[in-house]
Amino acid sequence: MKKISSLFLLALISGAVTLGAYKVFFEPRQVITDASERQTPFINTSFPAVATSADDVNFIEAAENTVHAVVHVKNVTISKAPTSLFDFYYGSGGTPRAQVGTGSGVIISPDGYIVTNNHVIANATELQITLNNNKTYTAELIGTDAETDIALLKIDPEEDLPYLAFGDSNQVRLGEWVLAVGNPFNLTSTVTAGIISAKARDLDERDDRFQSFIQTDAAVNPGNSGGALVNIRGELIGINTAITSQTGSYVGYSFAVPSNIARKVVEDIMEFGNVQIGNIGIRGIDAKNVSEGIDETEGVYIDEIIEDSGADQAGLQSGDIIKSIDGIKVSKFADLTGYLRSKRPNDRVSLSILRNSNEITVPVTLLKNTTYDIRNLGLSVKELSQEDIRKMGDIEGVKIVNSVSYWKEGNFDLEGKVLVAINDMKTASIDDVKEAISNLSKYRSLSILVINENGERERIYIRD
Template sequence: MASVVTLNTRFSRETAVPASSGRRPFPLTLLAAAGLSVALIAGSVAPVAARPAPASFADLVEDVAPAVVNIAVVQRGAEPSQSRRSEGPPQVQPFGDDPNLQEFFERFFGPGGRPDGRQAQPERPRQGAGSGFVIDPEGYVVTNNHVIDGADEITVTLKDGTAYEARLIGADPRTDLAVLKIEADGPLPFVEFGESDGLRPGDWVVAVGNPFGLGGSVTAGIVSARGRDLPGGSLIDFIQIDAPINRGNSGGPTFDSEGAVIGVNTAIYSPNGGSVGIGFAIPSNLASRIVDDLRDDGKVDRGWLGVRIQPVTPDIAEGFGMAGVEGALVAAVEPGSPAAAAGLRAGDVVLEWDGKPVVRVKDLSQLVAQTPVDKPAELRVWRDRGPLALTVVTGAVPTEQQVSGLPAPQSGEAQKPGKTELGETGVTVAALDDEAREALGLNGADSGVVIVDIAPGSHAARSGLRPGDLIRSITLEPVKTPDEAVARIAALEEAGESVATIKAVRQGTESFFALRLTKI
């Protein structure tokens, strides 16, 4: 089956998403492939003289290759289900996945014990590799989010073999981009983003990266198409290229003929997981904006409207009295959202956003995301068989806690009562009140404190804890209030402990998590 596949060589991270087309599917892997096509122009159209192919890309490659890096990652805490998924079918266990039976057998055979006398093997660290590129002499590196997602260690290796431990500055899963920082002894070779909006199908491109961990590989091809859609990429109009790229090219750059970065290699479309000449890159005009945001404060601020939308079909257009099928049909409006405040309703069709036409559903998602938070935007919608003008003030994208009905901390503001940071662990908790009980599906007998925020890049972020988890105990000591949780962490730190064992409930299941207390 065809699928979209990430281009890093971390086997545990590669995913396959079935193609949604009604035609015979092909696998989509995050990478690209080479091969040129020739079209015959018939009729009265005058032939256009093609520019000759470059005699060599060697000078270009010599200039840009030193700024392209290899990225190696280590993940120490891969979830067993993830491991099984990547390595093959699950092994038959004597008691399956039932935690009650697991606990029963461990009473007789010890922690991790099995009735056959063997001890369960600890999860081995997962390793993977990808590509990236240096964007300034101070050591900022761009790559794909899927290359470094969940990594406990990130190593960046330059073309000359020098390796550096990298620090994650920020990542944006919605555009699959991440920014790393390495500390070198002096200025580093770097490349700059170019202008991707002017690219045309047929333009030459060069890809440099780390396919299959080989490092320093160069391929050339052309832009095959613009504005491609991929599953999960609603904010991106991908550039399709045919310069061969393969697993491990994820996060590497695609250059134009002048040596400017015009794309970040992310996926390939392939029936076998290898390059067949159809690759996809994130355009530089989008990537540069996201990278600037991540460098600024480690996160991306994008506008939020608060609607669920769907395409306008010919039948829907006819029923609404519309002449065409352009626009984004509002299927639902979230209560309390900017859309609700502006008066948008289910059944409205958004035709324009701040003077820009909305032709496809994806257009509205991209235009809203590109709009600064709290900026008024003029909307033209179709309602009751006629056009209507509305003004909406965009909001900030709600956090996971806000979506689930829990309050989220605001950066830069004082801590509110009942919401407390647990030392410098990166965990922020709140009291378990009636609202939180309802949001989490808990009953009156449950006690603990609710995690409402996890700081990016913190030990907490690496521990597996998530917003919405209910902490019941810290190192086996029950906690019922935020003050008790803070006191428990402080006591452990004062005693010189480096790890706090957290028992937390997630979706009705209790688990233990190891939370490091030492500073990063």
């Protein structure tokens, strides 16, 4: 009996040891956490994110409304193909041939006004508009602005058309969702989505032309030019205009003219017949490109004040650095010019400038642009002041205020002289100069007529 009891006790102890070892080494441990400690300082995100409310991103309504306000633009031009060597070299004849180009446009009013790119309709002899419902109309060209690449067309529909309202492009933010709508590859209206990648983008800082684009990664391809860039509320915030690619097709980025600029160009064309440009009157460069003397890397450094300009009257000085305009930050020259393109002569702006390490606010009244860079000729001209007329007599022309180096290398000292004609077209104003330049043929010679300080006329012939 004693032996059995010993064996039972030994078995009982062994079982307890085995159970204890299992509990310690093999059974999952239960962790008890106080409810007050469950909050975490990290934000948990599931991928992909799932929309849970009406406030979440939704492209459906914006896309459905936009496609009906975007149109297909067909541009028919007539060119003469050379039929002989004589035609080829002298351009004196040839067989007329119709060439067809295509693009997109955006209806901006129910009565049929349409905005598109200038390059979409350039040199057109006939313009045809096809709506999203396949109705086709002949369009009238109301006006264009090559500088901003904007054109205004008009069709006469039988009923009110769907249209897009302009949004405020100054308020768009980096990372904001957008839709690009157009007619790539001659397809009907196509919608692509992306985000705002950059603002006030200058594609070529070496080019003195105006450039201040919205950059997006929404896919844009040939045929999208002139189409709509809209936000998720369906507001028009840009006119798609360009891609940068070695192949001519989309490779990741595309560019749009900001809606504030497009709207102002359209309103000017409708009211004045041309674009009214409000000018500060400075020559400036990005602060980051100033080689010495300043520590600022953002802003526009004023290199020169134009005589009798708004800047001159407001007391701006060479060496000032523009940091903001009307409360909008200015990091580079394209920020400044992009904002000014939405203003007119006699508008008043508030500049925040840095002068001798002190930041001050200066109100400036914008004046009509009295200076113009003639890129074809490498000359900068300005309209004559009353002092110029007093000194040189009662003449009509524009004063040459700057010239590129090759004029000086050719012993032509043109600065200070008055340009009175280009190819015998009078140049009594900046508008006259623009008109004369627009009528120049790319491959023909030209002449300019100037008057020097002694009242003597000088004619200079220029050949390509």
